[in-house]
Amino acid sequence: MALIVQKFGGTSVASTDRIKNVARRVARWKAQGNDVIVVPSAMSGETNRLIGLAREISAEPDPRELDVIASTGEQVTIALLAMAMHEEGLKAKSYTGAQVRVLTDSTFTKARILQIDDEKIRKDLAEGNVVVVAGFQGADENGNITTLGRGGSDTSAVALAAALKADECQIYTDVDGVYTTDPRVVPEARKLDTITFEEMLEMASLGSKVLQIRSVEFAGKYKVKLRVLSSFDDEGEGTLITVEEEKKMEQPIISGIAFNRDEAKLTVLGVPDRPGIAYQILGPIAEANIDVDMIIQNVGHDGTTDFSFTVNRGDYTKALGVLETVKTKLDARGVVGDNKTCKVSAVGVGMRSHPGVASQMFSALASESINIQMISTSEIKISVVIEEKYLELAVRVLHKAFGLDKAD
Amino acid sequence: MALIVQKFGGTSVASTDRIKNVARRVARWKAQGNDVIVVPSAMSGETNRLIGLAREISAEPDPRELDVIASTGEQVTIALLAMAMHEEGLKAKSYTGAQVRVLTDSTFTKARILQIDDEKIRKDLAEGNVVVVAGFQGADENGNITTLGRGGSDTSAVALAAALKADECQIYTDVDGVYTTDPRVVPEARKLDTITFEEMLEMASLGSKVLQIRSVEFAGKYKVKLRVLSSFDDEGEGTLITVEEEKKMEQPIISGIAFNRDEAKLTVLGVPDRPGIAYQILGPIAEANIDVDMIIQNVGHDGTTDFSFTVNRGDYTKALGVLETVKTKLDARGVVGDNKTCKVSAVGVGMRSHPGVASQMFSALASESINIQMISTSEIKISVVIEEKYLELAVRVLHKAFGLDKAD
Incomplete structure (x- = not known):
């Protein structure tokens, strides 16, 4: 039995139908005897809609208040996902970042995670629940709601995987892995089975948008096994991001x-x-x-x-x-x-x-x-x-x- | 200097323009030297939209998760209102029910308020802030998000007024007060300057939809001075809901x-x-x-x-x-x-x-x-x-x- 953290991006939860798909996928992992923590983003477009409302009020909205409003996007998704899992016959419980709590510093709109309290999550997992935790958000020591900045849900997932010593952190995206280069430019581009953290960091900083760079750093630092997978493909193994030693002997000089x-x-x-x-x-x-x-x-x-x-x-x-x-x-x-x-x-x-x-x-x-x-x-x-x-x-x-x- | 709690319903905050209007109104009360606590509902239509999403997932959504999603409606409004007040040059700070915290029992979707922690609010008021508190919501002793049921924002406002011993609790609606009867049926219907709690309770239970019945009970019990006002009319005095003794000597036998x-x-x-x-x-x-x-x-x-x-x-x-x-x-x-x-x-x-x-x-x-x-x-x-x-x-x-x- 393994503990898996699964992160689903905005396009994977863009509609209630897609949310039901995610629940079915989680049910399969659960049926295989795994404990699962699910970390969703906001439904795609939702964060922009919320920030748009704020901008209608103010050209430079107060960062603390911006986080109060922006954090509602993921709060909606966690509840919908938990409900969808109930429909699949799973026990499931949702938490906002503040409820967990995911303790961050007070740098509103781009806060950094300081610590994660794993007590509630461990208790719920032990009781057979899928635990759904809102990505992208936390709370500072005074209970103010904070967000981690764009793409922060990846970081949330990796931080949760590190805090709970998960066996794997799976990042579900709209691509089925990391490629040798952009297939839109080079049709012969191949999906990589593995890539090292360092390579992934360079790829990310060089414009490859698969993973948020902070989450890769975080995963490398805490030795979290990270895997990029497609949420629209049930078969693929995605790309595993490894520490260097784990790469196979006969490796190419250049990965991408x-x-x-x-x-x-x-x-x-x-x-x-x-x-x-x-x-x-x-x-x-x-x-x-x-x-x-x-x-x-x-x-x-x-x-x-x-x-x-x-x-x-x-x-x-x-x-x-x-x-x-x-x-x-x-x-x-x-x-x-x-x-x-x-x-x-x-x-x-x-x-x-x-x-x-x-x-x-x-x-x-x-x-x-x-x-x-x-x-x-x-x-x-x-x-x-x-x-x-x-x-x-x-x-x-x-x-x-x-x-x-x-x-x- | 008085402490006023002002509750604004969904139609009063239905758009960012109306939210700006609310901020201007609050600024006037503040300029007169009052301390103000603002309790908004969700933007009108928003709670229905959120519950609609839940129903797309499940015919009978889990009540705990329904509250997680429903509570986001007010969370959006408090942040937008705080931002709008900043634009008016006011200091303002928003809180969700859980942040305050508004402690409730665990009856999800129709929780009852047990206690309100006034510490943060008092501190913020003392520092010159307008404090914006999400209506309709709280958290139980385990930190689960709860909602008070439809119309619960009125109850939130009255409970806050009671906890903070406010001088007046003003309920802003789309009518300018309580009438002797529905003016759509009787054009000669007159707005009442005052009405007693008991009369208001009977009127509410008999189908007059101005105030939520629980909030009137609550106000009567805790002797909160309650006033119904129009959020679209800057001049009116609305209708004051009083204890019986305060009504004037020469009073009509029938109020409505x-x-x-x-x-x-x-x-x-x-x-x-x-x-x-x-x-x-x-x-x-x-x-x-x-x-x-x-x-x-x-x-x-x-x-x-x-x-x-x-x-x-x-x-x-x-x-x-x-x-x-x-x-x-x-x-x-x-x-x-x-x-x-x-x-x-x-x-x-x-x-x-x-x-x-x-x-x-x-x-x-x-x-x-x-x-x-x-x-x-x-x-x-x-x-x-x-x-x-x-x-x-x-x-x-x-x-x-x-x-x-x-x-x-």
Whole structure:
């Protein structure tokens, strides 16, 4: 008998019919002798509807009150799911985050989970209940309702799995697993049976939207066995996210090709090459609430250097404006930018033990005459910024070059 | 400086624009130096929508889970109201029933309030906040979410006013007060400046839908000054519901004419006139979940008697079926019924000290040749059952006969 945490996203509970489907699926797991904790999101569209109401009242709603309203989305789903399970003949009981309770800090709208009280859940499981816990929410030490931010239900599920030492945390989504790359770009893309936490983190941070990055970090930290599955397919085994040692011996060097289309590149030309310069450039960018992705600074010459970074395309104009001020302050030579760029990355723990992956990547891109504008590497990934028009071509050529279109 | 509890019903918070109006109204009360606690219902239609979702899942949803989902309606309103008050420059903070907490018993879907913890509210008021508390809901001693049943927000408001010893509990509705009778039937109907709790109770139980009957009982018991006001009219003083002694000296004998159109009458003919007979007839009726209104049993003759009662018209056929079984069991002579009847009542504490009110009423009805089928009296009301087609005529003639169309 195993204890399984199952998380269902908004599309999996988008209608009462889909909620009934989820209940039937849970009933099958229960019939196999498992204890099950179910963590649903709000019905898809519901969180946006609620936040829309708030915005009709106020352009900048109070975060505490925003959480009071936003948390009702999951509260509706847990009750409907419990009812649907009763219809399947299961014992089931629902809890809001505050009822559990899922203790968080007081950072409304993006709170962090501090602790989970497992007493009620353990008691209910022991009595044969399926326990349905609202994802995305908790309460702070004063009993104020908090939410974990968009995608927080994944984190709720993983945190519950960690707190209750569950045997597996299953994340049901509208895809049937993690792919070597986006199948819409490369039809030959294959579903991975396993992927390591580190690879998954890189994939997530590089734009693969299957799992919320915080939940992957959390699962890795607490050694929670995480599995991504489709809620619309009863057969598949999904993708298991493992610690590195558990991957099979004969593993590919590269596990996947990730990409991010919405990348814009900015460069401050000829800045004085002295300590503190990165902060003087990126400090004002951070103050303007612009997230920076890649940062590149090459060796300087003649006492100056060029400083480049990428931002989300939506922040491009704002970032340019900030840099104009910075330029004057630093007496830099100029500011240039390009918002027609994209980022393509090869990810795989295998590159740790296989030198030459970078050159293999660059050679593949060169064979198609794709010019590389920026390069950034980590221990298990290599990212390049290229012209946006080459995105699909680059992904396809890399997917093939690293043999990802062939079965393991 | 006074402490005011203001309850706003579903139509008063039906849209974000109306919610903004409520916030402006609260701001005016606050500007006059009052402390204000606001108790809203769910946006109109919302509770029905939520219960509709539950019914899509289950014909008989689990009551505990039904309360989890139903309570979200008010939770949305409190947050929106708090945000709207922030926009008016007020400090405001929302609480769900469970957060306050409003402690109830565990009778899900129709829980009763046991106790209200006033600590957080007092602290927030002292810090200058308007405190917004979700009506209709609470939590039991195990932290389960409960609701008080339809119209329970009135009860929440009165209970909060009692717990915090508020100076006044204002119930904002879509009418501007309590009328001598329904103005749609009698255009000359006048708004009452005051009415006693007992009269209000009789009016409510007789079909006047302004206030929920439990909240009036509660207010009477805890001596809460209750006022009914229109949320769409900024000027009116509404109707104050008082204890009897506070009513002015020169008061009318009758305060109002109430009526109930949906009345059906049933009679078991020739039942043995012996102890226990009422229970043998009404026991099976109660078991069939049929609410009985008036009950009449006259003196018997020849060892048998006729036993009559009225039920809501929707229960008429069901009640007839039950009585057929009862008839056989009791060896009664027959069962007759009529679902084309209605009830008209004259209500007033004045009749205590004025004999002859009944005969005055019967004479007025006789003058229009309206036949009285059943009569039932209490200390402060006289009700008659008549043919439904005479309803409007009876109400008008009584309204006039008791001088209700003239100013106090």
